[in-house]
Amino acid sequence: MANAPVQRMSQLMAKTLRDDPADAEVLSHKLLVRAGYVRRTAAGIWSWLPLGKKVLANVERIVREEMDAIGAQEVLLPALLPREPYDATGRWDEYGPELFRLQDRKGGDYLLGPTHEEIFTLLVKDQASSYKDLPVILYQIQSKYRDEARPRAGILRGREFLMKDSYSFDVSDEGLGESYALHRQAYQRIFERLGLDYRICAATAGAMGGSKSEEFLAPAEAGEDTFADCPNCDFAANTEAVGFALSPVDAEGVPAAEEIPTPDTPTIETLAASLGVPASATLKNLLVKVDGEIVAVGVPGDREVDMGKVEAHFAPASVELVTAEDFTGRPDLVRGYVGPQGLEKVRYVADPRVAPGTAWITGANKEHTHAKNVVSGRDFEVDEYIDVVVVQEGDPCPRCGTGLVLDRAIEIGHIFQLGRKYADALKLDVLGQNGKPVRVTMGSYGIGVSRAVAALAEQHADDKGLVWSKEVAPADVHVVAAGKALQTELALDVSGKLAAAGVRVLVDDRAGVSPGVKFTDAELIGVPQILVAGRRSAEGVVELKDRRTGEREELTVDEAIARLTA
Amino acid sequence: MANAPVQRMSQLMAKTLRDDPADAEVLSHKLLVRAGYVRRTAAGIWSWLPLGKKVLANVERIVREEMDAIGAQEVLLPALLPREPYDATGRWDEYGPELFRLQDRKGGDYLLGPTHEEIFTLLVKDQASSYKDLPVILYQIQSKYRDEARPRAGILRGREFLMKDSYSFDVSDEGLGESYALHRQAYQRIFERLGLDYRICAATAGAMGGSKSEEFLAPAEAGEDTFADCPNCDFAANTEAVGFALSPVDAEGVPAAEEIPTPDTPTIETLAASLGVPASATLKNLLVKVDGEIVAVGVPGDREVDMGKVEAHFAPASVELVTAEDFTGRPDLVRGYVGPQGLEKVRYVADPRVAPGTAWITGANKEHTHAKNVVSGRDFEVDEYIDVVVVQEGDPCPRCGTGLVLDRAIEIGHIFQLGRKYADALKLDVLGQNGKPVRVTMGSYGIGVSRAVAALAEQHADDKGLVWSKEVAPADVHVVAAGKALQTELALDVSGKLAAAGVRVLVDDRAGVSPGVKFTDAELIGVPQILVAGRRSAEGVVELKDRRTGEREELTVDEAIARLTA
Missing domain, CATH: 3.90.960.10 (YbaK/aminoacyl-tRNA synthetase-associated domain)
Structure with a gap:
């Protein structure tokens, strides 16, 4: 690993707060604001401060790597989109007040993209002419816009948010099934690498249209989705998609009406x-x-x-x-x-x-x-x-009959088999093997990148603050100078050595801040390892603490460096 | 270097075109569209296809590394911004029709950020309370919006474009001077690494306000800026900022009026x-x-x-x-x-x-x-x-008196000493060393990231197509399978070996496409090295061609791999 930068707290734009923000209802909102990761700019519109931006970039990187691994090609489409394609599919109207609409200086109608099915469909229409050009999976990581009626829950449900959206294009239903399966696997790897506890739930397609659809739900109290979980088998579904089997019974012996x-x-x-x-x-x-x-x-x-x-x-x-x-x-x-x-x-x-x-x-x-x-x-x-009743706790599992448990969760991913709805509306055909035009079938797949950060904060926290896993943490180690000049000197020296070995270091070198405040901030910020240069600094002995377990150990500087660079 | 991916042309979403697009006026527009890097989505609104996105990401990476190197902290602010701060500075009105304005479902006024001085000022007002918290430099790489009256010249002047904007906050004029100097150096390194020919020109601050300001101009026929260049000394300036010295003369002997x-x-x-x-x-x-x-x-x-x-x-x-x-x-x-x-x-x-x-x-x-x-x-x-005349070719250089040459150029960067305009409007003070409030002084600095890609295309092209430098190219080597099964097998084999050694490979494995078309596409796409598996494939001999110089050499596969991984 190359030389990594040392981020000094004395210069870092990340003011921590002792108290929860007054308007915060959910844990991730409270913690991400208190620990200096994000700040609210307007209702449902957030700014990512340096530490938050690092976590966001780590999530982005993991998503990008796993999308690349299934052969998906990254593109970047505009967020400001012309009205016409959304008229063609009916979504300009159907989307209702959630769509941000605006006009340019000439009075032309535009929208801020909530998702990009239309524009991707037109892109492939321009680029692909033959079945040989397919299948293809395209993705982007980009800001999306939805004018939520009541933006709340911090960055869990914002009006501007970062999303990975991808789209698959196939000539056959089997092909769509394969593209869908590839996404399902990539999403599993992504959420496992992120360290998120999640369930894959059957879902209804909703306004997006299409047939098969599954949601990736991260159980959390702050979640806005309710899902039914079977305690006996592996069935899990959004409550909107639980279903109930039709079982005729024998009416013999029932008196006349x-x-x-x-x-x-x-x-x-x-x-x-x-x-x-x-x-x-x-x-x-x-x-x-x-x-x-x-x-x-x-x-x-x-x-x-x-x-x-x-x-x-x-x-x-x-x-x-x-x-x-x-x-x-x-x-x-x-x-x-x-x-x-x-x-x-x-x-x-x-x-x-x-x-x-x-x-x-x-x-x-x-x-x-x-x-x-x-x-x-x-x-x-x-x-x-038709399946129309509201699912209740204890309703039978459609797979094994066991009473279902209802839980709250955050939707972190959603995969859809769209079918030909968009291709029909925008006339996306390619020449088939027999020389005749074939209508293309599509899938649409999303991961809430900024929302995943909030889901991580919901699932990985304790009463002291955030507890990041190594792959998403804003740094690998948080070095605390707990004392005066001697401790600060040692802390900066160790930080430099760690960084030279490729370790990402956040060092609390603030002057005039007590060790107690620094410890509290380190636990709030939640970097996985905390290295303290404290009272035994003169001997070259530091303390290494695991943020998650709380285990602490005294080590010589060399031992600590060896441990952290292992 | 880790394993790099092999990008197969047979699957790549990058259709090349033989003819220039009808609406294209400038070279970069023609080439980037023809080579399949970008596509137009609406007037002044562009989509980046996979190859274009890779180049864009490379430029972004270079910008990020050099900004990090001067201690700037990366953040991500929203693009959708509330009206109020822009009212406070007067820019809501002053920006005129170039500002995209919109309303949310509740009738609140918003804008799409053209630059973010206001929001950064408020962020620092929230985060910094003491002179000890400064200086600080914050930056972001983000989509920006300007409703240009006549969007033209492809991605050189779009209505949605990618920009690195940064802002410095200091308590003293000397501090601002240092932050400005750091940016100037970082920009020089960035444009050198990008391989752009550029000049640093004195500029007027314009609508941004403030005092000192310099532009980084990349000479190009397609440029929309005109600058005056001294053929004798190192003076260069935007024609708006050339200046003319006041030299009184002796009027003795002039008859009465x-x-x-x-x-x-x-x-x-x-x-x-x-x-x-x-x-x-x-x-x-x-x-x-x-x-x-x-x-x-x-x-x-x-x-x-x-x-x-x-x-x-x-x-x-x-x-x-x-x-x-x-x-x-x-x-x-x-x-x-x-x-x-x-x-x-x-x-x-x-x-x-x-x-x-x-x-x-x-x-x-x-x-x-x-x-x-x-x-x-x-x-x-x-x-x-006051300096009010339009500068003409041959006007004297204000530094050495030599006749100036006028040239066209693309503005790729701009650095401003804003001073206290925004801090005054939004009341940004910190406590000074003497315990009294000090008004903060600011700098504002921008690089057009997407525009830099266009500037590169303008400067690095020949009559066959694009000629990327190694650091920004979408791949390190373009492997061409010039033949049938044998050539394709060899091409894929070599590609796999190169990728395993960390070389970024684009391989043209398209079936049913003639070697001639593949060569033409390779030169159009402009990857620095072209490796051809052709008629001597059976002997394990390939041809390696330098895209820029056109030099070609026959090598064994092992020699070629050794050369490319050196």
Whole structure:
């Protein structure tokens, strides 16, 4: 290793703070600000100070090395993008207020890129003409922009953030599968090298479109994602993507459906209380309008409908809840007393828990009246089963049936099989082996580089401060001059020798700062090894402390140098 | 050196073009597009393809190493910035239409940073409290935004571009001088390592404010700056900053001033023609309004007034040309016949060429009348000498008097002693040694990183294409498989061995592409060494060609590897 620089704390732009910033809610925000890694410039917009920039650069380097290792090619596209391609794919409008839009001096419309599918698609359209030019994986590490409604949680969710985004281009579905698998492996290596605890979770594709999608989630209290984890098998999924198997049951022996008077019970709560049954015995029928047409959604009475799932299922159609006006002129729809057995004119979709053969208490389509023994598949038909309920702790694992555990996590990576959505919109074809045009299929893959730093801070900290792993730490060793001239001289001397051997050194040579304050700062800053030139400096004896374990040892200077350069 | 990657042309996203792009005016634009380094995404907005990104990264690395070497600390500030600090310094308005402005979802005003003086000033205000915390130099390498009226010249003048900007903070003028000198040295090392031919030129500070300022100019036909170069001494300056020494002459023997009738000669041209004298014998008096007050500017009749210099001199006051209306009610101002000898009520500034003792033919402040033998300092007083004329080829060097040569150049770097303009506006003080607040003084320093790539392309090219120097080239060697399976096998084998020795290899392994096309592409792409596996591949003999000199040599594979890894 070549000569590494010595960073002197006396000159370092990294003021540490004793107290948490007033607006900080999450651990990484508190610690990264207190330890002088980042500072807030505006809501959701951050500045990286020297120590923070070093950690960020280390994360970048690891990401770059692993992307290069799968043959991905690094490019750099602009962040300021023209509107037209985003109009072609519909995202100029679909993105809503999260998209930063602006005009240039001539009134032309531009946006600040939230992700770059469109521009990469056009780039490959310009560059590739034949199946021989594919497959290709392109990536960049670049600032991205999203105008979050409530930027919070420090750099976990900013409005300007650093991201590695990559895109794969293949002529076949098998090829896309391979590009996806390559990314999955690269991401595993990246997060392992970063030292992040993470789970790979099945995910829904959301607004990005496409089919298969997985998230890399780093469990942390500060996380904004909830995922379901199976304590028995290796199943893990974003709660939006857990799924529930359809298991028909035998309805033989269930008596015929029968109306029961239930005055003043328009809600599940009033109904269950009035009949003395659990809410789970009742069938709740939620009415929504899908592009204006009324659709009923059936779920067990004890479950909540996840409107996000309903919207995702019907996208790109719009989904709204019905209002009182929607019942006028519809005698078949009796508000509070809707039951699927009387809904000939309405499409009925249901959760798989409303499987064929299950029997329910539900509305009788008459005021103040319900019906019991209403059997799915006998008394009513489900037009389509869709997964719409909010997953709860204890729901069965779709793989092994064990009760799921719900945990909070930070999304640090996301991989998508986009398919042909963008290639269709922007007409990306190449000549196939048979000489005819083939539409290209794409994948899109992201890692939040700045967010990964926050996730690391969340997972690698103790009550004294940050605890970086060697590969991402802003330095290898933090040398503390705990005393006066003698200690400072020794500290600088050791630092110089370490640096000459390629060790990255941060040395606290500040004059007029007590050893206690220096120790506190060293633990807050969290460099893996702390070397103290203290009271035995005259003998050439220093103390070496492991930041993580707290283990400390007295060593001669030569021993310490040998240890740190080993 | 560790194992370097082998980049295979068969997979590389870098389509070369035989023809210059239709919209390309300058050499670097043509070559960088044709060789597949960059592609245009929108007007003045560029995408860097894999080869271009590698060159850009090499330039970045050199800049980073030399900035680190002067003790500068790297940070990363946002590009999306809040309006308030730019209001405080007045730049929100002053920047005019070049500033990209936008609003967030809540209607808050933001801008895309053109430079970051304000934000760095606030950062240091947050971080530094004592003179002990200074001096400090902070830098970042980041995308910058300027909404150019007519983005042209490819990446030489883009609307989004990569820049290294740094800022120094000192408590004394001497300190600022040292920080400035450190930058000057670092810039010299950077441009030398990049292999750029450049000149350091005295410059005016312009809109940035401040006092001392120098530009690093790379001579090139495509350059948008003009500089004056002395063929005799080491003087070089932006033409805006050449200056002309004031040299009084002896006016003894000049007869008394005398009016001469000159009907219908309201312009210098008509006057000189009518009298049969050169325009240089006449004194031209341009009337301008400085914040509404009329000021006369005197220059020799054969010289043009550089309005930019006039504006810079009077800034922040506004400067306008007078219009016909301004003459109403002013009998002292006779349009077309103004002379300084009759302007008691008007401030008179003049070029140093109108030195005391010089005699002129000028307006007599009467219709159709001029005066001759009007002597500066005898018949009129110059209130202030300012340098306002447009410099011409052959003007005397201010240092040695030799006739200057004018050349075009690309501004690749600019260093400014800002002084206290930003610290005053944002109240940046630290506690001084005496316990009292000291206002901080600043420097601001920029290198156009993406522009440097274009400047390199301008200076390092021949009629076949680009010719990169080793430190910035996208690879060390370009291996060409000139033939079929045998040649390709040898090319890949050699490439693998070179890469294992740490050599960065680009290998042209494309099937179905003729050797001729591959040679043409290799010369266009411009990697310093070209290794050809051709007709003597069976014997293990390859050809090694120097891209710059064109020298070629046949070598055994082992000899070639030894040569390239030496």
